[in-house]
Amino acid sequence: MKSENFLLKFFLVAYLVVFFGYLLGPLLVMSVTAFNSPSFPKLTPWECLTFEWFDVLAQDERIITGLKNSLIVGFGTVILSVVMGLAGALMLTQIWPKMRATYYTIVIAPILIPGVVLGISTLVFWDRVSVMLGFGSGSFFQNGIFLTILGQSTFIASYCMLVFVARLQRFDTGLTEAALDLGASNAQAFRKILLPFMKPAIASAAVLAFLASFENYNTTTFTFGKFPTLTIELAQKVRYGIDPSISALAFIIICLTVIGALAHEVYRRRQQLALNNGAPLSAVTGSFQLPKFLRGNPAAIVLVLISLGGFTTIWFSQVYSPKECILDVREQKRILQDLRIQDIKRKRLEQQKATQGTQSTAPANSSTLPQSPNKGAFGGVFAPDNLNKETGKKAVPQSPGKGAFGGVFAPGNLDKTGPQDKKSD
Amino acid sequence: MSKGVGVDLEDVCIRFGDFVAVREANVSIKGGEFFSFLGPSGCGKTTILRAVSGFLEPSEGRVMIGGKDMAGFGPNKRPTALIFQNLALFPLMKVWENITFSLEVQGVGKAARRKRADELLEMIALTGQGDKLPSELSGGQKQRVAIARALCAEPDVLLLDEPLSALDLKLRQHMRTELREIQKRVGITFIYITHDQGEALTMSDNVAVMRAGIVDQISDGHSIYNDPATPFVASFVGENNVFRGKVKSINGDHAVIDTNRSGDLVARIATSAKGSLNIGDPAMMFLRPEACKIATDTSAAQNRLTAKVLHEEFEGQIYNVFLEGAQGKEIKMSLVNVGQERQSKHSNELTLEYNPDQAVILPAGELASE
Ligand SMILES: Nc1ncnc2c1ncn2[C@@H]1O[C@H](COP(=O)(O)OP(=O)(O)OP(=O)(O)O)[C@@H](O)[C@H]1O
Numbered sequence: 095m096k097s098e099n100f101l102l103k104f105f106l107v108a109y110l111v112v113f114f115g116y117l118l119g120p121l122l123v124m125s126v127t128a129f130n131s132p133s134f135p136k137l138t139p140w141e142c143l144t145f146e147w148f149d150v151l152a153q154d155e156r157i158i159t160g161l162k163n164s165l166i167v168g169f170g171t172v173i174l175s176v177v178m179g180l181a182g183a184l185m186l187t188q189i190w191p192k193m194r195a196t197y198y199t200i201v202i203a204p205i206l207i208p209g210v211v212l213g214i215s216t217l218v219f220w221d222r223v224s225v226m227l228g229f230g231s232g233s234f235f236q237n238g239i240f241l242t243i244l245g246q247s248t249f250i251a252s253y254c255m256l257v258f259v260a261r262l263q264r265f266d267t268g269l270t271e272a273a274l275d276l277g278a279s280n281a282q283a284f285r286k287i288l289l290p291f292m293k294p295a296i297a298s299a300a301v302l303a304f305l306a307s308f309e310n311y312n313t314t315t316f317t318f319g320k321f322p323t324l325t326i327e328l329a330q331k332v333r334y335g336i337d338p339s340i341s342a343l344a345f346i347i348i349c350l351t352v353i354g355a356l357a358h359e360v361y362r363r364r365q366q367l368a369l370n371n372g373a374p375l376s377a378v379t380g381s382f383q384l385p386k387f388l389r390g391n392p393a394a395i396v397l398v399l400i401s402l403g404g405f406t407t408i409w410f411s412q413v414y415s416p417k418e419c420i421l422d423v424r425e426q427k428r429i430l431q432d433l434r435i436q437d438i439k440r441k442r443l444e445q446q447k448a449t450q451g452t453q454s455t456a457p458a459n460s461s462t463l464p465q466s467p468n469k470g471a472f473g474g475v476f477a478p479d480n481l482n483k484e485t486g487k488k489a490v491p492q493s494p495g496k497g498a499f500g501g502v503f504a505p506g507n508l509d510k511t512g513p514q515d516k517k518s519d
Numbered sequence: 520m521s522k523g524v525g526v527d528l529e530d531v532c533i534r535f536g537d538f539v540a541v542r543e544a545n546v547s548i549k550g551g552e553f554f555s556f557l558g559p560s561g562c563g564k565t566t567i568l569r570a571v572s573g574f575l576e577p578s579e580g581r582v583m584i585g586g587k588d589m590a591g592f593g594p595n596k597r598p599t600a601l602i603f604q605n606l607a608l609f610p611l612m613k614v615w616e617n618i619t620f621s622l623e624v625q626g627v628g629k630a631a632r633r634k635r636a637d638e639l640l641e642m643i644a645l646t647g648q649g650d651k652l653p654s655e656l657s658g659g660q661k662q663r664v665a666i667a668r669a670l671c672a673e674p675d676v677l678l679l680d681e682p683l684s685a686l687d688l689k690l691r692q693h694m695r696t697e698l699r700e701i702q703k704r705v706g707i708t709f710i711y712i713t714h715d716q717g718e719a720l721t722m723s724d725n726v727a728v729m730r731a732g733i734v735d736q737i738s739d740g741h742s743i744y745n746d747p748a749t750p751f752v753a754s755f756v757g758e759n760n761v762f763r764g765k766v767k768s769i770n771g772d773h774a775v776i777d778t779n780r781s782g783d784l785v786a787r788i789a790t791s792a793k794g795s796l797n798i799g800d801p802a803m804m805f806l807r808p809e810a811c812k813i814a815t816d817t818s819a820a821q822n823r824l825t826a827k828v829l830h831e832e833f834e835g836q837i838y839n840v841f842l843e844g845a846q847g848k849e850i851k852m853s854l855v856n857v858g859q860e861r862q863s864k865h866s867n868e869l870t871l872e873y874n875p876d877q878a879v880i881l882p883a884g885e886l887a888s889e
Pocket residue numbers: 535538540558559560561562563564565566567714
């Protein structure tokens with residue numbers, strides 16, 4: 095009985111570990127690689143703790159503009175989608191009951207249509223419109239931001255509509271009638287009664303729309319024109335090889351998400367707590383009280399810990415310099431390599447002695463010098479960046495072959511040495 | 520506050536597709552009157568009220584308020600305020616904001632609104648509760664807030680759609696008197712809807728009884744109860760023993776009908792049937808349980824019945840005695856409890872008698888279903 099219980103618990107724990115490992119593992123690994131010094135994102139071998147990838151990220155023009163474009167597009171999409179979604183949802187409540195199912199299917203369809211199709215059709219449609227209206231190429235209708243906002247909104251508006259419909263179903267139309275009866279105009283009834291009721295739904299729809307817009311790739315890839323968004327930039331970057339600055343970006347995004355989720359949870363719990371304590375509803379929505387909010391609220395404590403952690407990290411990054419560590423690692427690698435070379439030399443010498451040197455000096459000569467291209471080729475295949483970094487810095491002309499291989503696998507690495515050195519000064 | 524103005528419905532018909540919800544309603548309501556529409560569920564009471572407040576345009580006929588045809592005026596253009604069946608308080612607004620909503624949409628400043636709200640809160644005995652949300656009030660308090668909100672708009676006509684139906688009995692009785700008092704104080708026309716006859720009779724100056732879209736009778740409560748115009752009204756308002764039969768003879772105000780099972784019975788002819796009732800017509804006689812007495816003289820007469828006691832219910836101030844007349848005819852009798860001997864002995868044979876003026880005869884027609 096007892097052992098059975100134990101077994102059950104064991105499996106439960108094992109299952110949870112596997113489940114959360116599967117869910118969060120990749121994110122965790124990605125985050126950790128942002129702090130490792132090798133210029134290809136990796137967890138092992140752990141070399142040096144570094145914050146330089148955040149600097150690299152901050153100086154990456156393309157990422158920054160991509161982010162800016164994403165924010166602009168996200169903002170536009172939120173506004174357009176929320177407005178269209180709300181209008182669509184209101185329409186659903188107004189339309190003749192017989193038409194309702196048909197209408198619903200039509201407005202929900204964009205969610206079911208692949209994003210790729212939406213992207214292409216947006217591009218083609220507005221191009222036609224532009225041509226029909228007699229605008230040349232590069233007109234407003236072919237502007238990447240305009241097209242991306244429209245393209246994304248086609249389906250994001252449907253998401254928003256679903257959120258609104260769910261909320262509207264709980265709306266008592268009697269309230270609007272009561273407002274009208276008390277002398278309100280239709281616009282007043284909408285603004286003073288329906289909108290406040292819809293406010294929570296509008297907030298969630300806006301967040302949803304922003305997130306959906308921010309992460310969208312399928313549709314955007316056809317419409318971005320001269321304004322690549324962050325996802326587009328990332329995809330292009332990955333195509334030409336990546337470095338841990340992407341991990342750094344991922345880390346920042348993950349942190350923001352976690353903090354946002356926790357903050358929401360804290361807010362929710364605080365309300366719940368206050369309600370349970372018998373506070374009137376009107377007081378709960380009121381002002382902010384810090385001491386009470388920390389009491390008996392794990393989410394709040396976690397949030398405080400995280401922000402403390404964040405601040406110490408930032409402070410630490412200002413003080414700490416990985417320069418010495420990186421030099422150390424380099425030195426160690428060099429020593430290791432020297433040792434290996436000497437080892438090989440010795441072995442060859444022994445071999446030579448054993449064969450009693452009928453083919454006198456020629457092989458002995460070659461054994462010292464051309465050995466490196468061979469090794470470079472192999473090294474390039476198995477661990478391109480490691481070796482590459484060293485050679486890139488110290489002995490660039492030493493082995494062209496090595497450089498070539500390294501370049502294939504991680505082109506950015508050679509470039510990165512520049513800013514890297516600059517920063518450590 | 521403005522004195523109430525009259526409301527007239529002239530030949531109002533309201534149709535939803537093929538379905539006729541209200542049929543040729545002609546109702547005249549005087550200014551300052553407490554007027555009730557009484558009828559079973561689904562008979563079209565709310566529909567009439569919505570036509571008066573402007574949420575519905577009648578398919579035919581006219582709605583006049585203060586002598587003015589209201590066609591084309593929306594609900595926000597009519598001098599009416601409606602208290603909804605479910606109250607429809609704005610859940611996200613505080614009590615005082617609810618009350619003064621009609622001022623807010625007129626652009627009245629906050630301080631003035633707050634002041635008016637406090638006055639009204641005092642009137643409904645909720646002083647100091649203005650900053651609560653409606654969800655924090657009890658049922659009766661919500662009720663009063665809804666009334667204050669409607670009164671704040673200073674309507675000429677206040678329309679109330681079964682506002683007390685959600686309350687428990689005690690509170691309902693309390694609110695009845697309170698409503699009536701408010702009406703007397705502000706002096707405006709109240710149009711009140713209910714399916715509770717007690718409510719209609721106690722509060723109203725006049726009552727319209729409705730049946731499936733038709734207004735059967737408009738009269739004061741006394742006449743509705745004592746002198747019903749149709750079998751439907753007689754059976755819907757209060758309790759009645761119904762005797763079916765044919766008119767046998769007419770003698771002035773009274774007639775004798777030959778009932779199917781209880782022999783010949785005499786009763787007063789209802790006012791609405793006077794002159795139109797002929798000998799041989801199918802008719803119904805309505806006898807109130809409280810109009811029955813136990814006869815000391817047991818000889819046969821046209822106002823006497825014999826019956827056996829089945830069982831008896833004791834209700835405090837009255838006994839209800841259930842009897843079985845000739846051929847299984849069920850009869851109910853109510854006796855005021857004055858400490859007399861109870862009639863509960865089963866199969867006890869009794870002779871009942873009644874004053875023929877307290878029973879009415881009407882041409883046969885549709886009854887209210889139980
Ligand atoms: N919008 C509508 N469309 C179709 N039929 C309707 C509509 N509104 C009401 N009806 C019908 O009209 C009839 C009268 O409805 P109404 O709401 O006036 O009843 P009521 O007398 O107020 O009943 P209750 O006491 O239950 O509130 C009902 O049979 C109802 O089904």
